[in-house]
Amino acid sequence: MIKILHLSDIHMGSGFCHGRINPNTGLNTRLEDFALALRRCVDSAIANQVDLVLFGGDAFPDATPPPYIQQAFAKEFCRLVEARIPTVLLVGNHDQHSQGVGGASLCIYRTLGVPGFIVGDTLTTHRIQTRSGPVQVITLPWLTRSTLLTRADTQGLSMGEVSALLLDRLRVVLEGEIRRLDQTIPTVLLAHLMTDTARYGAEQFLAVGKGFTVPMAILARPCFDYIALGHVHRYQEVCKSPLAIYPGSIERVDFSEEKEEKGYLLVEVEKGQATAQFCLLPARVFQTLSVNLTQEKYPQTALLAAIDREIIDEKVVRLIYQLRADQVEDIDNSLIGGALATAHSYTIQPELISQLSRPRLPELGVDSSLSPMSALQSYLNNREDLDAIAPDILAAAQGLLNQDPYGDKAIVAPEADALTDEQPSELGQIVAADNNDAQQLRLL
Numbered sequence: 001m002i003k004i005l006h007l008s009d010i011h012m013g014s015g016f017c018h019g020r021i022n023p024n025t026g027l028n029t030r031l032e033d034f035a036l037a038l039r040r041c042v043d044s045a046i047a048n049q050v051d052l053v054l055f056g057g058d059a060f061p062d063a064t065p066p067p068y069i070q071q072a073f074a075k076e077f078c079r080l081v082e083a084r085i086p087t088v089l090l091v092g093n094h095d096q097h098s099q100g101v102g103g104a105s106l107c108i109y110r111t112l113g114v115p116g117f118i119v120g121d122t123l124t125t126h127r128i129q130t131r132s133g134p135v136q137v138i139t140l141p142w143l144t145r146s147t148l149l150t151r152a153d154t155q156g157l158s159m160g161e162v163s164a165l166l167l168d169r170l171r172v173v174l175e176g177e178i179r180r181l182d183q184t185i186p187t188v189l190l191a192h193l194m195t196d197t198a199r200y201g202a203e204q205f206l207a208v209g210k211g212f213t214v215p216m217a218i219l220a221r222p223c224f225d226y227i228a229l230g231h232v233h234r235y236q237e238v239c240k241s242p243l244a245i246y247p248g249s250i251e252r253v254d255f256s257e258e259k260e261e262k263g264y265l266l267v268e269v270e271k272g273q274a275t276a277q278f279c280l281l282p283a284r285v286f287q288t289l290s291v292n293l294t295q296e297k298y299p300q301t302a303l304l305a306a307i308d309r310e311i312i313d314e315k316v317v318r319l320i321y322q323l324r325a326d327q328v329e330d331i332d333n334s335l336i337g338g339a340l341a342t343a344h345s346y347t348i349q350p351e352l353i354s355q356l357s358r359p360r361l362p363e364l365g366v367d368s369s370l371s372p373m374s375a376l377q378s379y380l381n382n383r384e385d386l387d388a389i390a391p392d393i394l395a396a397a398q399g400l401l402n403q404d405p406y407g408d409k410a411i412v413a414p415e416a417d418a419l420t421d422e423q424p425s426e427l428g429q430i431v432a433a434d435n436n437d438a439q440q441l442r443l444l
């Protein structure tokens with residue numbers, strides 16, 4: 001029996017906007033939170049004397065993290081070298097350069113020849129000798145067009161056709177790996193991907209429009225004893241036989257993960273079966289406070305009372321309150337900030353509610369089967385104030401829709417956190433003037 005610690009989606013260096021500078025270290029507190037979460041995973045691997053650590057990809061927010069963030073990551077993983085625990089680092093979409101091959105930020109471990117460390121940046125089988133015997137790990141990094149296809153293969157094909165071709169190639173290459181497996185020893189597939197059986201999570205929201213999903217049916221082969229997944233940030237089991245699990249991220253990357261539990265997996269694998277135990281990590285708590293003040297006679301008092309009812313100490317707090325235009329003068333922002341001072345960090349988002357707010361456009365209803373472009377056209381037909389820039393908006397939207405998700409230029413809103421965090425998409429910026437409408441568009 002092989003004992004494995006499986007973790008994923010570390011995203012070290014993300015979400016600095018939710019932290020502050022620690023005066024004792026000069027570091028952003030969110031970097032310290034993420035490093036602590038990783039330290040707890042490594043502590044557990046050592047304390048439980050696991051035979052193998054599998055990391056499911058997305059080490060950093062991008063392929064070129066600054067050295068001090070690389071260092072925070074390496075400092076924890078290197079303890080596994082000292083403990084002589086073999087480790088596989090899989091390359092996720094955040095670890096890849098948008099062009100070229102390979103995991104830029106993780107390849108340093110191969111270059112340095114770190115003993116026991118394997119970097120999974122190609123679809124390959126690794127035979128690993130552990131204290132409890134041999135195990136085979138097939139690494140399947142985030143697939144891009146250039147991983148399995150040549151430029152000539154995809155000439156003139158639509159996005160959908162490229163995805164279908166990529167899946168066909170995946171089937172063939174995976175089959176090749178499977179035929180070469182040693183049937184007598186435990187086998188794990190370690191993959192960074194979106195699968196069709198995954199439920200809603202931050203990365204799936206990001207995946208809208210990117211759309212490359214690998215059907216579980218391709219992966220769920222009886223020769224695999226366990227499928228260790230990465231990419232989706234919410235912990236979930238996506239297949240029972242063979243057992244396939246996303247452990248999720250180890251810390252909350254943004255507010256879309258507010259209600260998710262964070263942790264890692266301890267897995268026991270032997271030929272023909274696997275069992276997994278989810279181990280909770282005490283991640284930083286995120287909390288949204290929503291307060292509607294539009295009916296309040298004393299909005300400031302009501303807002304302070306609403307904050308006072310909550311325990312916000314050491315949490316990342318997002319205060320969203322609605323008020324009428326004539327109430328704006330009643331709110332003293334410094335008092336609100338004072339009331340939130342015990343939070344780890346906070347943001348305040350006032351939302352002005354117009355008393356003359358227009359009803360939603362019936363043609364943009366939720367059942368609508370409109371294409372994104374005709375939905376945008378309907379929206380613009382009802383916004384005379386945007387007439388002058390309507391052609392530009394339509395052209396920009398068409399440009400976004402034409403972007404090839406596997407191509408070199410696919411930089412626009414590649415991830416969900418890009419949409420919800422600091423970098424709004426171009427479309428987001430154009431419609432951001434009217435928040436309700438922006439949300440309506442995004443739902444399309």
Ligand SMILES: [Mn+2]
Pocket residue numbers: 057058092093094192203230231232
């Ligand atoms: Mn990912």
